[in-house]
Amino acid sequence: MTDPKLQPAIPVQPSEPPSERAVSRRRFIRTTGALAAAAAAGPWIAPRRARAAAKTLKILQWNHFVPAYDKWFDGTYVKEWGRKHDTEVIVDHVGIAALNSRAAAEVSAQKGHDLFMFLSPPPAYEAQVIDHREVYEEVGRHHGKPIELALRSTYNPKTKKYFAFSDSYVPDPVNYRTDLWDDVGMLPATWDDIRVGGRKIKEKHKIPVGIGLSSELDTAMATRALLYAFGGSVQDDHGNVTLDSRQTIDAVKFMRALYQEAMTPEVLAWDASSNNRAMIAGKISLALNAISITREAENKHLAIARQIALAKAAQGPARRIGLEHVMDCYVIWKFAENQDGAKRFLADYIGDFRAGFVASEFYNFPCFPATVPDLKKEIANDARAQPHDKYAVLGDVLGWATNVGYPGYANAAVDEIFNTWVVNTMFAKAATGALPPEEAVREADVQAKRIFAKWRERGFV
Secondary structure (H helix, E strand, O other): OOOHHHOOOOOOOOOOOHHHHHHHHHHHHHHHHHHHHHHHHOHHHHHHHHHOOOEEEEEEEEOOOOHHHHHHHHHHHHHHHHHHOOEEEEEEEEOHHHHHHHHHHHHHHOOOOOEEEEOOOOHHHHHHEOOOHHHHHHHHHHHOOOOHHHHHHHEEOOOOEEOOEOOEEEOOOEEEEHHHHHHOOOOOOEHHHHHHHHHHHHHHHOOOOOOOOOOOHHHHHHHHHHHHHOOOOOEOOOOOEOOOOHHHHHHHHHHHHHHHHHOOHHHHHOOOOHHHHHHHOOOOOEEEOOOHHHHHHHHOOOHHHHHEEEEOOOEOOOOEOEEOOEEOEEEOEOOOOOHHHHHHHHHHHHHOHHHHHHHOOOOOEEOOHHHOOOHHHHHHOOOOOOOOOHHHHHHHHHHOEEOOOOOOOOOHHHHHHHHOOHHHHHHHHHHHOOOOHHHHHHHHHHHHHHHHHHHHHOOOO
16 A cells, blocks of 8 residues: 555645746746747847857756767757757766765855756755746646655755755666576565565575665665665654664664675675666676666667566565655756756756656656656557566556655755765664664764754754
């Protein structure tokens, strides 16, 4: 049964007076409106426009794990948008590990890109970004409500501010080798299945389970999926630290057993693409990851593509739940030079999101479901997949996917805990025996409370 806390809620309603919203919307469309009016005025304006310098819009994104998306976005979409809006669009890409350091550098310099994309909620930068409420309002008028996952990843109920705008999220299913799991007569439907089946496969085939225990994003998502499935969490829905609990200790003890019985020390030094490489190379039996693993195998026509299947997030003692693997969160810095263009770009992009969904090969799922109304039909019959319905399992992903900060909203304290790998380290120390589970949990809880106190004093929690 789906956890009631995962059901969509009513989006937070705008808090500013209607008159302010109207003014805000007028600012939002003034550039596009000016261009439209100029076009209607006649050919006499051409010389003045020819003398004016074109606008520039600077965007920073990651190197997408599905290269076809970057090819479409950079080579097709932004060029068409730029011509339409008389804007030179410059897209820069960095590796996933460099996003946070690049953001910090831009904030320090108070100069950089107009649009900056994070892969997890960035509420720690709330003071440095605009309120993205008007972007949500503009998109909502044309494409309906966003999913609750997007709101809980970009809205601060304490300050009533939207510190980011999310266009998409990425499901985080279980990727597993059917040949190995069939051989031991099991499916990875529950966490206990993963431990027992993983142990049997390792004993028989010398191939371990591949779940990271290092300082990187995939580990942060996987360990939280386990934590939430056991009933634990970093905070409650009111922003109170709840890490030191019996449920958390049970989850940590389980990870220790899983590591000792079914894994190898290699996972302690993994980066965000290690599980991809290991699965493609046939070196692990299971991973928690996006569909970048299966897509790479399919696109390279590798034989192992037929052996990799997908499953929903694993059921735990408390619930079946998983994180989104990636939460695309765009921010417009307060120091951005082209804020109006950045807002317009985001609103227009959502209008063309279906093309992005297809270009990402079903990697990027929509935060505005109305933009891809045939999603379930598309993923249920994909010519590249082996079998063709491999991705149909993702059709009910919003029934088991949740946000960083569950069961509450993402906030600055949760963000710092996420990006300083407090939870990752807690699980790793217990798994390797560096600390007893209870002590590892207490240590992490002390760190979490210190971080929450800091951000609460600053008024952001």
